[in-house]
Structure formats: structure tokens, C-alpha cells
Amino acid sequence: MFDALDQLFVSLKHWLVGQLPAALQPWASLVISAAAILGVFMTLFALTVLIERKGLGRIQNRYGPNRVGPWGLLQPMADFIKMLTKEDIVPSGADRVVHFVAPLVMVVPVLLAYAVIPVGRNMAAVDFNAGLLFFFAVGACIELAVFMAGWSSRNKYSLLGGMRAIAQMISYELPLILSTLPVVMLAGSMSLVDITDAQGGHYGGWLARWHVFTPWGLAGLLLFTVAATAESNRAPFDLPEGESEIIAGHLVEYSGFKYALFFIGEYLGMFAVSALGITLFLGGWRAPVLWLEWVPSYMWFFLKLGGFVALFIWLRGTLPRLRADHLMNLAWKFLLPLVLLNAMSAALWHYTAQWTFAGAGLARWLLCASLVGVPYVVLGRRLFAGQHIGPRTYRMAA
Amino acid sequence: MDIAFLITAAAILAGAAGAMAARNVVHCALCGVVSFAGLAVAFLQLRAEFVGFAQLLVYVGAVAILIVVALLLTRNFEAMHEALAFRPWTLGLAIALLVSGAVVSAILGSGLTGRAPSSAPVPAVKEIGDLLMTRYVVALEVVGVLLTVALIGAALVALREDGPAQRAKPGERGPVEGRPED
Amino acid sequence: MGELARYLVLAALLFGIGLAGVLTRRNAIVVLIGIELMLNAANLNFIAFWRHGPHPEALTGVMFVLFAIAIAAAEAAVGLALVIAVYRHYRTTNLDQIEEMKG
Known part of the structure; x- marks a missing residue:
């Protein structure tokens, strides 16, 4: 019964594919997977935009959208119609072809990235042997889209925003990729399906063996989340858009549907990188404890994704934007050493697996945690030394 | 074709x-x-x-x-x-x-035109990794050193010519990277 | 044309285009793109020969290309840093105008 529910969508797809002639079946399978990815994540996008606007409203002590439909639920639909019917303006000095292609280069790679993510048991569209590398490879195309948008608009704000975005994304790509290194080392595979499988089983017969319950996994998840926030240009790392400084960066000259495509690309990128974090550290579609295994796997996945999205919205409502030099310092002087140490910690974890004396588990945990934790404290102290960071005082205009 | x-x-x-x-x-x-x-x-x-x-x-x-x-x-x-x-x-x-x-x-x-592709499977990433860590480990280390040297060298070469004297003091906003003064 | 030959011809044409660019363009960065294209043509040859060779399980071609890609990245970084340094000195990236050896 539970199995049938768990595999509901898989068997539905098999049945649908089975209806077709054999020659078409591999293609049909891919098309169905792509359609499912598109449908599910676009719906999630619409929902997230609504929840974000409402949530930010609450954080800022106001209501947020509540006019369209019951509780403002139809707001995404209204936004969509507005976006579609707006005039599509191309600046007269712009490079028309590049200006047109940039939004497509933004959206297509992001959608491709979903292909390797297992959203449930047996629910990955493709299982590449080098799935993780594929994810980062297509993710790298986004930087180019941002550059194309910034350059082709022939606007100094867009160009500045584009250059800021490129500098930021290149800097944070390093910690992002390196923070996934321990997972690949210990799972012994770059296939996301295999990595999820490596997190099967339970500690003490009840707690799932997610990577996040190991010291390197916990540190890895935190570092990954920081780098992922910066990589998807979300607040507090939204300098490329920085409304108050450079209006909207590379998006200044975009309107109508092209702007909507950038908007969609940004949110889908956020979901994709969250989904990757879930797969690498939070067990993918696996249940956290043994007695909750009966809940269908895809439910767990989307529950975790919802948690990540809520975290991102909360961060955006809470944290102020970073300054450009702080941003670079954080990536190169703080995150980069820590992700490298984290890889060492994972290696230590691997080689202390045979410890058998009494209290070995705890000793091992503390040893590996201190390998990242102590540098974290020392490095943090050193970087903040000499900078007077305290409650800020404001001088109002007299 | x-x-x-x-x-x-x-x-x-x-x-x-x-x-x-x-x-x-x-x-x-x-x-x-x-x-x-x-x-x-x-x-x-x-x-x-x-x-x-x-x-x-x-x-x-x-x-x-x-x-x-x-x-x-x-x-x-x-x-x-x-x-x-x-x-x-x-x-x-x-x-x-x-x-x-x-x-x-x-x-x-040449006689190469008619050769058919071998039917060997897609190489697993694990095989590549094993080879990199065994047979090609020296090359891997050398490439690591080369990349580090290239990174540092590129940063040094692209630094401003007038050296560190004109660089902003810590705490101030750094110079805009690589933009020559006009 | 056979399986292997078509990839080799593609690589040869790519190499030719890169070479033409390197010989005729005078912008240093465009010349660098041309060099990268030529390097890529060589990589394509390696992969094609690996796939059609007698011992694909040895992965020699794949290894060579992986190292070549790493070295090409280093080369691009250093090359572009040099172009920026040269530009700062001569105010141009036009290879025709950069003719003095003395700084």
C-alpha cells in the first residue's frame, strides 16, 4: 500500500510510456520527465513568490498581497498576466541579438540541472555517472547569461551589475564546489542517485544516516548554504541587483516577458541549488527517522525543499546586504580555508571508522568537529580583529 | 552520418x-x-x-x-x-x-576512415579517479602545482604596475580592480 | 566517411579556423581565443582516437584531455593577465602597436 503510493508517479510514467510504440519509448520517457519537472517546479515558483511576498510583508510588519482572490492566493496569476502584457522594450543602443538570447541562456541551463536530481525513490530523470559535475557544468552557464544581459543593454548600471555578479559568482563557485567534495569522497561516487543511496541505513536503529549528522556533513551543509545563497544572488548577497545602488544591475533594461524569464531563472536556480544541498547532505528523499518511512519519498523531498525556501525568505527579510569588499573577504579568506579543512575532516572521519574503544563514537565526532570548529573560531576572530563591529549608531540630518 | x-x-x-x-x-x-x-x-x-x-x-x-x-x-x-x-x-x-x-x-x-567505434562502456568516474590517484598521480600533482603557480602568477602580473605603495589601506575601499586611472 | 574520420575532419577544420584567426586578427584577446580553439581541436582528436582505438579501457586519451583542459585554463589565466598588464602599459591590445621590447 505505502509502496504503491511511494511509486505512484513512477508507475504512472511507466504505464504512459508503455502505451506508445517501442521506437518512441525512450523519447517519451524523457519528454514526460521534462514535462513533470517543468510543471512541478513552475508551480512551486508561483507559490514561492506569493509566500515570499507575504512572508516578507509579515517580517516588515505589513500584510503583503491580499487583494487578488481569497487571501491573495491568485496573486501569482495576476503577476503573470501583468508580465505577459507589458511592453517589451529593447534600448535603441542595445545589442539586439545578445539582449534577446541572454534570458534563454539563463533559464535553459537551470532547467537542465533538474534532470540529475532524484526527487523521490527512482525519480531522477537521468542518472549520470558524473551527475554532480553535470549540475555544476550547466550552472556555470548562468554567469555567462548575466554577463550577456549586463553587456548587451549598453547601460553603465547593467554593466556594473553584471560585472559584480560575475565576480561574486566566480568567487563563490569555489567554496560551493569544494564544499561538496567531502560528500563525493565518502560516498565514492558523483552520481546523485548513488549519493542518496549512500545515506541509507540508520544510526542506533532509528536515526537516518544522513551526512548532516556527521561533523563534516554539518559543517559542509552550513558552508554549502552560505555559498549557495551567494551563488543564487539572494539576499544578503544580492549586490548584483542592489536596488539602492545600481537600480537592478543587469536587469535594468529588461521588461515584460524577458524580465519574467530572468526572474523565473533566479528562483529555479535557488530551488535547484537547494535540491542539491538536500541530496548531498540531508538524505535526499529519505525519511529522518525509521518510523516515518511510510511517508512517500517525494513528500520528504519537497518538505525539505520547502524548509530551504523558508530559510532563504527568512534570511532575506532579516539580514542587511553585504559590502562588496566584505563579500570577497568572506569567500576567499573565510569560506575557502574552511571548506578545505572540511575535506580533511571528512578524510579523518573515514580513517577513524575502525576505532573500537569505549566512547570511540563520541571521541571521533569531537575530533572531526574540532578540526573545522577551532579554525572557524580562530579565523573569525582574526578577520574581525581591528574592525569595530558593534551596535551601529545613526546620525540623523539635523 | x-x-x-x-x-x-x-x-x-x-x-x-x-x-x-x-x-x-x-x-x-x-x-x-x-x-x-x-x-x-x-x-x-x-x-x-x-x-x-x-x-x-x-x-x-x-x-x-x-x-x-x-x-x-x-x-x-x-x-x-x-x-x-x-x-x-x-x-x-x-x-x-x-x-x-x-x-x-x-x-x-589514411586507413582510418572505416574504423568503427569500440563498444566499451562509458568510463565510470571512479575509474578515472582511481587512475588519477595511481598511475597518473605524479602528473596530477604537477598540474596542481602548475595551477597554483598560474593563479599566483596571474594575480601578480595583473596587479597594478606601481606596486603596493598606492594600494588602499585596509579598511578603505580597495581600488577598482585592474581599472587604469584616467 | 567513417565514424572516426568525420571527427578528425571536424577537428582539422576547427584547427584551420583557429589558425586563420591567430594569423589574421590583431587583437591579443581574439588571438588567445583562436589558440584555445586550436587546443580544443587537438582535444577532440584525442577523444576520437581514444573511442575508436584498440584499448579504450586504458583511458589514456581521456586522461590526456583532462590534463590538457587544466593546463588550458592555467594558460588562459596567465595569458589574459599578461594582456591586461600589456594594456596598462601601452594602452592598447593591438598586437601591431606593441612592438617595443623595452618597458
Whole structure:
């Protein structure tokens, strides 16, 4: 019964594919997977935009959208119609072809990235042997889209925003990729399906063996989340858009549907990188404890994704934007050493697996945690030394 | 000849031709990206999955970005309309045609034309990793050293010529990277 | 044309286009793109020969290309840094105008 529910969508797809002639079946399978990815994540996008606007409203002590439909639920639909019917303006000095292609280069790679993510048991569209590398490879195309948008608009704000975005994304790509290194080392595979499988089983017969319950996994998840926030240009790392400084960066000259495509690309990128974090550290579609295994796997996945999205919205409502030099310092002087140490910690974890004396588990945990934790404290102290960071005082205009 | 190969080959060659012929240097870089990405697809068609993704990551994600940043830092986007009159350009073209023509005729004349692809499976990433850590470990270490040296060297070379004296004191806003004072 | 030959011809044409660009363009960065294209053509040859060779399980071609890609990335970084340094000195990236050896 539970199995049938768990595999509901898989068997539905098999049945649908089975209806077709054999020659078409591999293609049909891919098309169905792509359609499912598109449908599910676009719906999630619409929902997230609504929840974000409402949530930010609450954080800022106001209501947020509540006019369209019951509780403002139809707001995404209204936004969509507005976006579609707006005039599509191309600046007269712009490079028309590049200006047109940039939004497509933004959206297509992001959608491709979903292909390797297992959203449930047996629910990955493709299982590449080098799935993780594929994810980062297509993710790298986004930087180019941002550059194309910034350059082709022939606007100094867009160009500045584009250059800021490129500098930021290149800097944070390093910690992002390196923070996934321990997972690949210990799972012994770059296939996301295999990595999820490596997190099967339970500690003490009840707690799932997610990577996040190991010291390197916990540190890895935190570092990954920081780098992922910066990589998807979300607040507090939204300098490329920085409304108050450079209006909207590379998006200044975009309107109508092209702007909507950038908007969609940004949110889908956020979901994709969250989904990757879930797969690498939070067990993918696996249940956290043994007695909750009966809940269908895809439910767990989307529950975790919802948690990540809520975290991102909360961060955006809470944290102020970073300054450009702080941003670079954080990536190169703080995150980069820590992700490298984290890889060492994972290696230590691997080689202390045979410890058998009494209290070995705890000793091992503390040893590996201190390998990242102590540098974290020392490095943090050193970087903040000499900078007077305290409650800020404001001088109002007299 | 299957259609997938034809499309890939057309994209690679058109991208390369665009990169070498476009007047606008940013267009050159973007056409080059098309060519690099097409090559990644060609690697995938040859079932070298890992290399294809690495190609995409390194060329589209790093080299192309480096190129466009260098273009913008050297103000090339203003001097866009360079004439194609470097040396007698017909001579350059003739040499290139001669070289590629000679190579193509050599390929067609050799016994290689009829060889079919081997049926070996896509190499697993684990095999590549094992080889890198055993048989090719010296090369791997050397490449690691080389990349580190290149990183530091590139940063040093691209630093301002007037050295550290003019660099902003810590705490102040640093100089805009690589932008010459006007 | 056979399986292998078509990839070799593609690589040869790509190499020719890159070479033509390197010989005729005078912008240093465009010349660098041309060099990268030529390098890529060589990589394509390696992969094609690996796939059609007698011992694909040895992965020699794949390894060579992986190292070549890493070295090409280093080369691009250093090359572009040099171009930026040269530009700062001469205010141009036009290879025709950079003719003095003395700084």
C-alpha cells in the first residue's frame, strides 16, 4: 500500500510510456520527465513568490498581497498576466541579438540541472555517472547569461551589475564546489542517485544516516548554504541587483516577458541549488527517522525543499546586504580555508571508522568537529580583529 | 552520418568561424563559447561523459568568463570595429586553408576512415579517479602545482604596475580592480 | 566517411579556423581565443582516437584531455593577465602597436 503510493508517479510514467510504440519509448520517457519537472517546479515558483511576498510583508510588519482572490492566493496569476502584457522594450543602443538570447541562456541551463536530481525513490530523470559535475557544468552557464544581459543593454548600471555578479559568482563557485567534495569522497561516487543511496541505513536503529549528522556533513551543509545563497544572488548577497545602488544591475533594461524569464531563472536556480544541498547532505528523499518511512519519498523531498525556501525568505527579510569588499573577504579568506579543512575532516572521519574503544563514537565526532570548529573560531576572530563591529549608531540630518 | 553529429559539427564550426571573423570582440568571445559548448556535446557523443562536463565547466564557466572580463578591463568594447587588415590577411587565410586541407586529405587518404567505434562502456568516474590517484598521480600533482603557480602568477602580473605603495589601506575601499586611472 | 574520420575532419577544420584567426586578427584577446580553439581541436582528436582505438579501457586519451583542459585554463589565466598588464602599459591590445621590447 505505502509502496504503491511511494511509486505512484513512477508507475504512472511507466504505464504512459508503455502505451506508445517501442521506437518512441525512450523519447517519451524523457519528454514526460521534462514535462513533470517543468510543471512541478513552475508551480512551486508561483507559490514561492506569493509566500515570499507575504512572508516578507509579515517580517516588515505589513500584510503583503491580499487583494487578488481569497487571501491573495491568485496573486501569482495576476503577476503573470501583468508580465505577459507589458511592453517589451529593447534600448535603441542595445545589442539586439545578445539582449534577446541572454534570458534563454539563463533559464535553459537551470532547467537542465533538474534532470540529475532524484526527487523521490527512482525519480531522477537521468542518472549520470558524473551527475554532480553535470549540475555544476550547466550552472556555470548562468554567469555567462548575466554577463550577456549586463553587456548587451549598453547601460553603465547593467554593466556594473553584471560585472559584480560575475565576480561574486566566480568567487563563490569555489567554496560551493569544494564544499561538496567531502560528500563525493565518502560516498565514492558523483552520481546523485548513488549519493542518496549512500545515506541509507540508520544510526542506533532509528536515526537516518544522513551526512548532516556527521561533523563534516554539518559543517559542509552550513558552508554549502552560505555559498549557495551567494551563488543564487539572494539576499544578503544580492549586490548584483542592489536596488539602492545600481537600480537592478543587469536587469535594468529588461521588461515584460524577458524580465519574467530572468526572474523565473533566479528562483529555479535557488530551488535547484537547494535540491542539491538536500541530496548531498540531508538524505535526499529519505525519511529522518525509521518510523516515518511510510511517508512517500517525494513528500520528504519537497518538505525539505520547502524548509530551504523558508530559510532563504527568512534570511532575506532579516539580514542587511553585504559590502562588496566584505563579500570577497568572506569567500576567499573565510569560506575557502574552511571548506578545505572540511575535506580533511571528512578524510579523518573515514580513517577513524575502525576505532573500537569505549566512547570511540563520541571521541571521533569531537575530533572531526574540532578540526573545522577551532579554525572557524580562530579565523573569525582574526578577520574581525581591528574592525569595530558593534551596535551601529545613526546620525540623523539635523 | 547521423543528424546529431551534423548539428554539433555545424555549431562548432559556425561558432569558431564567428569567433574569428566577428568585428565586435565581445561577439568573438560569445561565438567562441558556442564552439566550446559544441565541443562538449561532441565529447558526450563520443561517450566521454566526464570530459564533456569538465569541458563545459572549465571553458564556459571559467575561460569564457575570464576572456570577457579581460575584454572589459582593457576597454575593448569601445574599440570594437577593428579592420581585418593585419598583415596581408589573405596570406594568413591561405596558410590556414593549406594546413587544414593537407590534414583533411591526409586523414581521408589514411586507413582510418572505416574504423568503427569500440563498444566499451562509458568510463565510470571512479575509474578515472582511481587512475588519477595511481598511475597518473605524479602528473596530477604537477598540474596542481602548475595551477597554483598560474593563479599566483596571474594575480601578480595583473596587479597594478606601481606596486603596493598606492594600494588602499585596509579598511578603505580597495581600488577598482585592474581599472587604469584616467 | 567513417565514424572516426568525420571527427578528425571536424577537428582539422576547427584547427584551420583557429589558425586563420591567430594569423589574421590583431587583437591579443581574439588571438588567445583562436589558440584555445586550436587546443580544443587537438582535444577532440584525442577523444576520437581514444573511442575508436584498440584499448579504450586504458583511458589514456581521456586522461590526456583532462590534463590538457587544466593546463588550458592555467594558460588562459596567465595569458589574459599578461594582456591586461600589456594594456596598462601601452594602452592598447593591438598586437601591431606593441612592438617595443623595452618597458
